[in-house]
Amino acid sequence: MKPWVAGIDPYVPGKARLADRPVVARLASNENPFGPSPHAIAAMQAALTDSHRYPDPASTALREALGAHHGIDPARIICGTGSDEILHLAAGAFAGPGDEIIHVRHGFAVYDIATRRVGATPVVVPDRDWTCDVDAVLAAVTERTRVVFLANPNNPTGTIISAAEVRRLHAGLPTDCVFVLDAAYAEFAEGLYEDGIGLANEHANVVAVRTFSKLYGLAAQRIGWAYAQGALIDAMHRIRAPFNVPTTGQAAAIAAIADQAWAEKTRAHTLQWRAWLAGEIAALGNAGLRAVPSAANFVLVEFPADGPVTAAAANTALLADGILTRYLAVQNMPNCIRISIGTEAETRAAAASLRAFVEAATGTKAA
Numbered sequence: 622m623k624p625w626v627a628g629i630d631p632y633v634p635g636k637a638r639l640a641d642r643p644v645v646a647r648l649a650s651n652e653n654p655f656g657p658s659p660h661a662i663a664a665m666q667a668a669l670t671d672s673h674r675y676p677d678p679a680s681t682a683l684r685e686a687l688g689a690h691h692g693i694d695p696a697r698i699i700c701g702t703g704s705d706e707i708l709h710l711a712a713g714a715f716a717g718p719g720d721e722i723i724h725v726r727h728g729f730a731v732y733d734i735a736t737r738r739v740g741a742t743p744v745v746v747p748d749r750d751w752t753c754d755v756d757a758v759l760a761a762v763t764e765r766t767r768v769v770f771l772a773n774p775n776n777p778t779g780t781i782i783s784a785a786e787v788r789r790l791h792a793g794l795p796t797d798c799v800f801v802l803d804a805a806y807a808e809f810a811e812g813l814y815e816d817g818i819g820l821a822n823e824h825a826n827v828v829a830v831r832t833f834s835k836l837y838g839l840a841a842q843r844i845g846w847a848y849a850q851g852a853l854i855d856a857m858h859r860i861r862a863p864f865n866v867p868t869t870g871q872a873a874a875i876a877a878i879a880d881q882a883w884a885e886k887t888r889a890h891t892l893q894w895r896a897w898l899a900g901e902i903a904a905l906g907n908a909g910l911r912a913v914p915s916a917a918n919f920v921l922v923e924f925p926a927d928g929p930v931t932a933a934a935a936n937t938a939l940l941a942d943g944i945l946t947r948y949l950a951v952q953n954m955p956n957c958i959r960i961s962i963g964t965e966a967e968t969r970a971a972a973a974s975l976r977a978f979v980e981a982a983t984g985t986k987a988a
């Protein structure tokens with residue numbers, strides 16, 4: 622094994638099932654609890670009959686639909702096998718051995734994997750209260766920096782930096798450093814975000830990355846995309862797999878874009894229940910729990926490091942109730958649990974389980 626591959630900590634996915642009991646709530650992977658638009662399901666069913674044919678290697682119709690929806694040039698769009706592939710393409714096209722790639726300490730786990738996979742060196746920048754510290758990122762830039770990955774909103778913290786801060790970060794980067802702005806959760810950010818499309822229009826070193834896995838509920842179809850100026854798109858096309866988005870995924874994504882009412886239902890539900898869940902966690906504040914303000918479709922809950930109410934103990938209690946959330950010890954966040962916003966019943970079940978755990982552990986009734 623190559624030494625840089627040996628240095629990779631394998632990605633640990635969120636739990637999807639339990640060996641010994643039924644799952645009550647599946648809140649570990651920031652999925653859409655309502656599933657895809659019925660029109661997307663119909664489009665996938667229709668596309669199944671073409672399964673003996675390779676997919677359109679250029680995702681032409683999907684890029685045209687994206688271009689029309691976002692008001693951008695389809696020729697400057699690249700589609701990927703999930704946005705995961707796009708992140709790997711960015712690392713592979715713009716960095717290699719001897720180069721550095723920056724990401725924040727509590728960022729998306731794939732950035733480190735994508736960096737090491739191509740033999741580049743990850744430069745991990747401390748954040749401030751779970752939020753990207755733009756000054757710290759800029760201070761970490763060297764003449765070897767080739768890529769900066771930033772998820773905004775960030776996963777697993779849910780934090781966001783303002784459009785002005787995103788632009789300040791970009792303005793401080795050398796022009797030969799590619800700024801990859803990963804906006805997987807952009808639609809949940811209530812207008813606070815800079816999704817990168819404007820920046821990519823203005824600057825030749827910006828890759829704006831989006832996904833159909835979250836708002837559009839198409840995680841299983843693996844459809845991501847990026848928008849950037851021609852030279853960057855050309856470089857990423859050279860190294861992508863030729864038939865990287867399945868026919869069903871391309872058809873589903875086109876139908877999903879056309880059904881904005883379905884997307885809006887998910888968005889509105891997510892904002893409503895995210896606020897509700899944050900309130901439920903705030904009510905457990907006396908026991909030391911804190912909901913980190915979130916701009917995404919999940920809430921990060923911070924627990925005391927010791928005492929009766931730790932994240933590890935809460936995780937055990939949630940699992941005993943059949944509730945799957947993301948215990949973040951695997952990401953060096955042993956005091957944190959991330960709870961995706963599910964259906965009303967799932968979200969209520971998670972809050973009730975957490976409350977029952979806290980009350981039992983502290984021997985007091987919560988507020």
Ligand SMILES: Cc1ncc(COP(=O)(O)O)c(C=O)c1O
Pocket residue numbers: 650651702703704705706729772775776803805806831832833834840843844845
């Ligand atoms: C910040 C961020 N970027 C990218 C992805 C990858 O999503 P996908 O490959 O499903 O498009 C995720 C998935 O959780 C994410 O949280």
